[in-house]
Amino acid sequence: MVELKNVNVHYSSGVDALKDVNLRINDGEFVFIVGESGAGKSTLMKLMMREIIPSTGRVFVNGYNLSKLKGNKIAKFRRSIGVVFQEFRLIQDYTVYENVSFVLRIADQSNKYIRQRVPYVLNLVELGHKARSKTKELSGGEQQRVAIARALANDPGLLIVDEPTGNLDPKRSYELVELLKEINRCGTTVVMITHEHNLVRYFGGRIINIENGSITFDENIGGQDEDE
Amino acid sequence: MKTSNVTYLIKKGISSVWKNIVMSFASFSILLVSLLQVSCAVLFILNVNIVMSNIEDTNELTIYVKEGATDAQVAHIKDVLENNRDLTDVKYYSKEDALDDFREDMQEYSELLDYLEENPMPETFLARVTDLSKIRYTVDVISGIEGVEQVKAPYEFAGALVNIRNTVTGITAAVLATLIVVSIVIVSNTIRTSVFARRNEISIMKYVGATNGFIKLPFFVEGMFIGILAGAGAWGLTWVIYDSIFALFGDNLSLWQMFGLYGLIPFSDIIWPLLAINCAAGALLGAVGTVISMGKYLKV
Structure with missing residues (x-):
């Protein structure tokens, strides 16, 4: 569960990135967060993964009060969520297997569990055959799927996905959202940040629009994929 | 972990x-x-x-024993010197040793010494100071031993x-x-x-x-x-x-x-x-x- 209460984020540069934002995302939901560049989407994501704290207000994610989370608890909190970054943020010198197994090592899982879990999540994103490949040898779409596999490795309750289709062609973009929907159907809450309105209109569901740091729209709409 | x-x-x-x-x-x-x-x-x-x-090891103290000191006093001086941690290589030179050395130094004039009625050389001890920075203190200690006449020390060299x-x-x-x-x-x-x-x-x-x-x-x-x-x-x-x-x-x-x-x-x-x-x-x-x-x- 994600909850923001009266959240304001004011940067030292003078920019008010978020203004009095109130938001609640329940467990099991699939939510699109849309908005133009500079609207405040990235700030919202930074808040949800405790990269920054709000200037005022409170942020709760997975039962953690992020506004008051102490430095030594941040790592534990981040292991409870999965994050897919727009620019992937994979360790390029590692193999696909190492990038995914790394988060399981962080969670202090046993070798046996790692040997079972990594192929499972790689198969989920259809990259089982690329396990031994170096990450830098993969295409943008494949790297995106490795990032998703890594985010899913620890079986998080919440998956935050930032602009996942920015580097993909339309066909791959639709396939990727289908994959995220499938993950959501298995019980994981998915928050997808995007500026691609066509994609959002196609899939529908709960859509939150941010403009100039404020939520201007938060409703469920029907998608075209349901009509087809 | x-x-x-x-x-x-x-x-x-x-x-x-x-x-x-x-x-x-x-x-x-x-x-x-x-x-x-x-x-x-x-x-x-x-x-x-x-x-x-x-x-530093080339430094040397010369400790002169008083004329007429008894054997017991000489033995006492030797004992005190050998047990002093600030001294090393303690050597005793009897009056005879000292005269022999002097005779060697005199070389061709050494025969002059045969005319002496009495051996005028003093009994001495030679010793080296282990820590030159404590030379004055060590000399003071030795000077205080009963039977010691005089102590000669290379103060300038040590300084x-x-x-x-x-x-x-x-x-x-x-x-x-x-x-x-x-x-x-x-x-x-x-x-x-x-x-x-x-x-x-x-x-x-x-x-x-x-x-x-x-x-x-x-x-x-x-x-x-x-x-x-x-x-x-x-x-x-x-x-x-x-x-x-x-x-x-x-x-x-x-x-x-x-x-x-x-x-x-x-x-x-x-x-x-x-x-x-x-x-x-x-x-x-x-x-x-x-x-x-x-x-x-x-x-x-």
Whole structure:
């Protein structure tokens, strides 16, 4: 569960990135967060993964009060969520297997569990055959799927996905959202940040629009994929 | 943390040395040069100390026994001198020994001594002071022994040597301290560059929930491994350089002896302690330098 209460984020540069934002995302939901560049989407994501704290207000994610989370608890909190970054943020010198197994090592899982879990999540994103490949040898779409596999490795309750289709062609973009929907159907809450309105209109569901740091729209709409 | 994960992190640290070979080589080279400088300076200081000790060992006190002192008093003086920790090489010269020595010194005029009715030479003791800076105190102590007439001491020689030793110690300590500080600055800058090149990797680890300890361990191992290699390399080079100087010393022994250098410390005497110290210093510099340099990249 994600909850923001009266959240304001004011940067030292003078920019008010978020203004009095109130938001609640329940467990099991699939939510699109849309908005133009500079609207405040990235700030919202930074808040949800405790990269920054709000200037005022409170942020709760997975039962953690992020506004008051102490430095030594941040790592534990981040292991409870999965994050897919727009620019992937994979360790390029590692193999696909190492990038995914790394988060399981962080969670202090046993070798046996790692040997079972990594192929499972790689198969989920259809990259089982690329396990031994170096990450830098993969295409943008494949790297995106490795990032998703890594985010899913620890079986998080919440998956935050930032602009996942920015580097993909339309066909791959639709396939990727289908994959995220499938993950959501298995019980994981998915928050997808995007500026691609066509994609959002196609899939529908709960859509939150941010403009100039404020939520201007938060409703469920029907998608075209349901009509087809 | 599970043993398997600790083992994984240690392996990761060692394999990173080869994966980041260019930066590893840069860190290795800087550490090697720094440690080489320091170990050469330490060897120089050790040998200067040997030279100073050799020169200091040439000091001598002459302790004159009072005319008419009894055998018991002479034995008492001998006993006190031999048990004084500030003295070494205590030797007794009887009146006869002293006269014989004097006769030898007189050479062709020695026959003149045959006309003496009585042996005028005093009984004496010769001794060396172990710590020249305490020569006045030691002389005072000896002068207070019953039966001692007079003590002659090379005060000017001792004063000059103490001044030279203090100056040499001060200069060498300053040189060594400067070398160590310069080495630490250069090493930490090189390591910082190496860590900077991998800041992205560190930030990714933070974003996916790694603790600082988890991130630091492989870097710590990597820095320590490079440091040990550099320490061993510096030790090997020191050995080669020192042996060359040793050979030069052997060829010009009489020249060196003019400067009070009767023998360099053989490298075999310090071979293992020097290796251990070099490797330990390298490991410490490498590991601690790496971990400290990571600090600001861990604040994500």
